[in-house]
Amino acid sequence: MMQTPNYYSKAEFIETDTGNKVSRRATISGPQNIILGGKTIISNGAIIRGDLKRAGPGHAVVISLGRYCLVGEGCVMRPPYKTYRGAFNYYPMKIGDFVHIGANTIVEAATIGNHVEIGKNCVIFTIIKDCAKVADNTIIPPNTVVPALTLFAGSPGHFVEDLPESTQEVVEAYTKSYYTRFQPAER
Amino acid sequence: MTPSVLYHCPCLSTDPAPPPPNTPSSSYRFHPLHELFFCEECDAVRCNRCVSVEVSGYHCPNCLFEVPSASVRAEKNRCARNCFMCPNCRNTLSVVPSDPPDADDGRASVANLSPVGEPPFFLYCNYCRWDSAEVDMTFEKPTGLAAQLQKFEDSAPESLEFERLKEHFEPFLRASSSSSSGLSHANHSHATPVNPITAAASSALARDIPGVGKYTPAPRGRRDKGARDEISEYRSRVEVGGTKDAANVDFMRRLEAVSQVAALGQRWANSWSTTLRASEMKPLRIPLHSKKTKRCPTCRHILIKPEQKAQSVRFKIKLVAANYLPAMTVAFPSSQDSARQRGAGGRQATVEDKSGASGLYAGGTYPFHLALTNPLYDPIQVRLAVQRQIPPPSSSVPSASPEKAPARRPPFAVSLPQSAFPVAAFAEAWEYEDDEDMFGGEEDEIGGLDREHGGPGGKGKTVGVLERRANVTVVGGEVVVGRDAKGPVKFNMLVSYTYRSDDPLAEDDVRATPSRKEKAPEMKTFTFYTVVDLGLVVPRPRTGAE
Numbered sequence: 073m074m075q076t077p078n079y080y081s082k083a084e085f086i087e088t089d090t091g092n093k094v095s096r097r098a099t100i101s102g103p104q105n106i107i108l109g110g111k112t113i114i115s116n117g118a119i120i121r122g123d124l125k126r127a128g129p130g131h132a133v134v135i136s137l138g139r140y141c142l143v144g145e146g147c148v149m150r151p152p153y154k155t156y157r158g159a160f161n162y163y164p165m166k167i168g169d170f171v172h173i174g175a176n177t178i179v180e181a182a183t184i185g186n187h188v189e190i191g192k193n194c195v196i197f198t199i200i201k202d203c204a205k206v207a208d209n210t211i212i213p214p215n216t217v218v219p220a221l222t223l224f225a226g227s228p229g230h231f232v233e234d235l236p237e238s239t240q241e242v243v244e245a246y247t248k249s250y251y252t253r254f255q256p257a258e259r
Numbered sequence: 260m261t262p263s264v265l266y267h268c269p270c271l272s273t274d275p276a277p278p279p280p281n282t283p284s285s286s287y288r289f290h291p292l293h294e295l296f297f298c299e300e301c302d303a304v305r306c307n308r309c310v311s312v313e314v315s316g317y318h319c320p321n322c323l324f325e326v327p328s329a330s331v332r333a334e335k336n337r338c339a340r341n342c343f344m345c346p347n348c349r350n351t352l353s354v355v356p357s358d359p360p361d362a363d364d365g366r367a368s369v370a371n372l373s374p375v376g377e378p379p380f381f382l383y384c385n386y387c388r389w390d391s392a393e394v395d396m397t398f399e400k401p402t403g404l405a406a407q408l409q410k411f412e413d414s415a416p417e418s419l420e421f422e423r424l425k426e427h428f429e430p431f432l433r434a435s436s437s438s439s440s441g442l443s444h445a446n447h448s449h450a451t452p453v454n455p456i457t458a459a460a461s462s463a464l465a466r467d468i469p470g471v472g473k474y475t476p477a478p479r480g481r482r483d484k485g486a487r488d489e490i491s492e493y494r495s496r497v498e499v500g501g502t503k504d505a506a507n508v509d510f511m512r513r514l515e516a517v518s519q520v521a522a523l524g525q526r527w528a529n530s531w532s533t534t535l536r537a538s539e540m541k542p543l544r545i546p547l548h549s550k551k552t553k554r555c556p557t558c559r560h561i562l563i564k565p566e567q568k569a570q571s572v573r574f575k576i577k578l579v580a581a582n583y584l585p586a587m588t589v590a591f592p593s594s595q596d597s598a599r600q601r602g603a604g605g606r607q608a609t610v611e612d613k614s615g616a617s618g619l620y621a622g623g624t625y626p627f628h629l630a631l632t633n634p635l636y637d638p639i640q641v642r643l644a645v646q647r648q649i650p651p652p653s654s655s656v657p658s659a660s661p662e663k664a665p666a667r668r669p670p671f672a673v674s675l676p677q678s679a680f681p682v683a684a685f686a687e688a689w690e691y692e693d694d695e696d697m698f699g700g701e702e703d704e705i706g707g708l709d710r711e712h713g714g715p716g717g718k719g720k721t722v723g724v725l726e727r728r729a730n731v732t733v734v735g736g737e738v739v740v741g742r743d744a745k746g747p748v749k750f751n752m753l754v755s756y757t758y759r760s761d762d763p764l765a766e767d768d769v770r771a772t773p774s775r776k777e778k779a780p781e782m783k784t785f786t787f788y789t790v791v792d793l794g795l796v797v798p799r800p801r802t803g804a805e
Contacts, residue, residue, distance in 0.1 A: 076590075187572070201323075201570050201572075202570065202572045203572045211386075213350055213351075213385050213386040214353070214385055215351045215352075215353045215385065216321070216350065216351040217320065217321050217322070217323065217351075219318075219320045219321075219323060219548065219569065219570070220569070220570050220571070220572045221572055222320070222548075228348055228349070228350040228386040228387075230349055231320060231548075236293055236294045236307075237563050237565075237574060237577055237579060238293040238294075238577075238579045238581055239293075239572075240572055241293070241581065242293045
C-alpha cells in the first residue's frame with residue numbers, strides 16, 4: 073500500500089530488456105563502454121562519460137553500474153584519472169548494486185560498493201565501501217575512503233556515525249521499491 | 260513531514276508502558292524498527308542505548324587495515340600506516356613528492372624519475388591546500404611516516420608525564436588485578452569500577468585539593484585499605500600551568516584575526532593539549548575505528564557479532580527486531596488513491612493532495628492506513644490498541660483544572676480496528692516474485708476496495724482490515740482532530756501479536772525458548788508499544804470542513 077507509483081512519461085525513457093530505464097534526456101557518451109546491471113534508472117539530465125576511456129585501441133569498460141541503481145537528475149558520472157609516471161590515464165569506475173545517487177551529484181570515484189546511498193549535490197572523488205551513506209551536500213575529496221556502514225557528511229566529508237547493522241536490508245528494500253514504483257504513465 | 264511509526268524500547272525499565280508521545284524527552288525511547296535488536300533469550304526488544312558493547316576489532320577507517328589489539332595500545336589508537344588528517348580541515352592528507360628536478364633543457368626528465376617521486380616528501384591536503392612544509396615537516400621517504408609522527412607525539416611533555424604516571428602505578432595495578440581479577444570481571448556494568456586505583460586517586464585528590472570531598476567507595480575489606488597506603492607518592496615533572504599559559508595569553512593579546520586561533524574542532528581530535536596557534540597545528544594520525552559486538556544487557560547473549568574483516572558488512576550473529584516484529588508503515592490514503600485514479604494525467608492533483616496530506620486541519624476527520632508486514636514464517640494475529648491511559652504524574656483528575664486538561668488529554672481521537680486481524684506468514688517465494696507483477700496486483704486490489712467502501716464518505720469501511728496481500732495486511736484507522744487542536748498528532752499504540760510457537764519452521768524459537776516450549780500447540784503473544792506520528796495540525800485559515 074505504501075508503494076505509491078512515481079509516474080514518468082513513457083516517451084521520456086527507454087526501457088531495455090533487462091529493465092534498465094534510461095532517460096532520453098540523459099547524455100550518455102560512449103555507450104559501448106558503459107555497463108548497466110539491470111533495473112537501473114538513469115534520470116533526466118544525467119551525464120555519463122563512457123567516452124573517457126583508457127588510452128589505447130578497442131573497447132574497455134569505463135563505467136559499470138550494478139542492479140537497482142539510480143543516477144539522479146543532473147548527475148555527472150565520469151571515470152577517475154591519474155597521471156602515473158608522467159602518463160595521463162583514465163581508470164574504470166565500478167558501482168555496485170542498490171546504489172542511489174541523488175540529484176546534481178558529481179561522481180568521479182574508483183569504486184562504489186553495494187547498498188550505498190549518496191545524497192544530492194555531492195561531489196565524490198573517492199572510494200566508497202559497502203552500505204555507506206553520504207549525506208546531501210557533502211564533498212569528499214580524493215584519498216578519503218568512506219568505510220563500510222558509516223555516514224559521511226560535511227565539506228570536506230567527515231565520519232559522522234555508524235549506520236545500523238540492518239542498513240543492507242533497508243537499502244535493498246528501498247531501492248527495489250523505488251524501481252517498482254517508477255512506472256510509465258499509461259497514455 | 261511523512262507520517263511515521265517508531266518502536267518503543269523499554270531499555271530495562273520495569274514499567275513496560277512508554278512515556279507520553281509528545282514530550283521532547285520521550286524521543287529517546289522510540290526508534291525506527293531497523294535500529295532495534297531482539298533478544299530471543301529474554302524475548303525482548305533491545306536498542307543501541309541499552310545493549311552492552313564490546314570491541315571486536317580495530318581498523319583504520321582510511322586504509323581499512325585491521326589492527327591487532329596488541330598494537331592498538333602501542334600505536335595510541337591511531338593508524339600507524341600512512342593515514343593522516345589535515346590539522347586545518349580534518350580531511351585525509353596525501354603524501355606528495357617534491358617537484359622533479361628539471362633536466363638541462365628545462366623539461367622534466369621523465370626517464371629517470373623514481374616511481375615514488377623525489378624527496379623530500381610532504382603531507383598535502385587536497386581540500387584546503389595545507390601542506391606539512393608549513394610546520395617544517397618533510398620526510399626523506401614516503402613510507403613509515405606514522406612512526407616519525409608518533410615519535411614526535413610521544414615526546415610531548417604531557418605524553419611523557421602520562422607514561423611516567425602509568426609506570427608509577429603499574430606494579431600496584433598488577434598486584435591488585437591479580438588478587439581481584441574475579442571481582443573486576445563480574446563488574447562489567449557502566450558503573451565506575453571500584454578498585455584500589457580509584458580509591459588511591461581520590462584520596463590523593465582529596466589531599467591535594469582542599470574542598471574536594473573524599474570519594475568513599477563501599478567498604479571492601481581491610482586489604483584495600485592497606486594497599487592504598489602502600490602506594491608511594493608521585494611527583495610530576497611538568498609544572499601545571501607554567502610558561503605555556505603565559506605564552507598563550509601573550510599570543511591572544513596580539514591576535515589580529517580569529518582564524519589565527521585553532522578552533523575547538525581542529526584541536527578536538529588531538530591526544531594531548533596542543534598549541535592554540537592555527538599556524539602551528541601538526542598533522543594527526545587518523546584515529547582507529549572499531550567493530551562492535553553487542554550483547555543483551557540482561558542475559559549477556561550476543562545480539563550482533565560482526566565479521567572480522569574491516570570491509571565486510573556481514574555479521575556472524577545478527578538478531579535484529581525487524582526479523583521478529585511486524586514492520587509497520589502508516590500513510591494517508593488520499594494522496595495515493597487520487598494518484599491512482601487520476602493517473603499521470605493529473606500530476607498537479609497529486610502534488611495538491613500531497614500537500615494536503617502533510618498537514619491535518621483542526622476539526623477534520625482523516626482515515627489513515629497502517630500496513631503491517633509479517634517477517635515470521637508463521638501467520639500472526641495482531642491486535643492494535645491506542646494507549647489511552649497516559650499515566651498521570653500526580654493523582655489529580657485531569658478535568659479538574661482546565662489549564663492542565665489539554666496537555667493531559669490529546670486533542671484528537673483515534674479509532675483503530677477493535678478485533679484481532681491476521682497477517683499471513685512470510686514466505687521466501689514472495690521475495691523472488693517479480694516486482695512488477697506484485698505492483699500490478701496490488702493496484703487492482705486497492706481499486707476493488709475503493710469501490711467497496713466508496714470514497715472517503717464510506718465511514719463504515721475506513722476502520723478495519725482493508726487489504727491482505729502476501730505477508731502484508733493493511734488496516735484502516737481514523738483520526739478525528741479536535742476543533743482547537745494544534746501541534747503534532749502523535750499517539751502511542753499498543754501492538755500485540757499471537758503466533759504458534761510450535762511450528763517446525765521456527766527453529767529459532769525452539770532453540771531460544773525451551774522453557775515455554777514444553778507444551779506443543781502453544782500460542783505465544785508478544786506485545787510492544789509504538790508511537791504513530793501522523794503529522795502536524797496546521798492552523799486552518801478558513802472554516803471549510805473536510
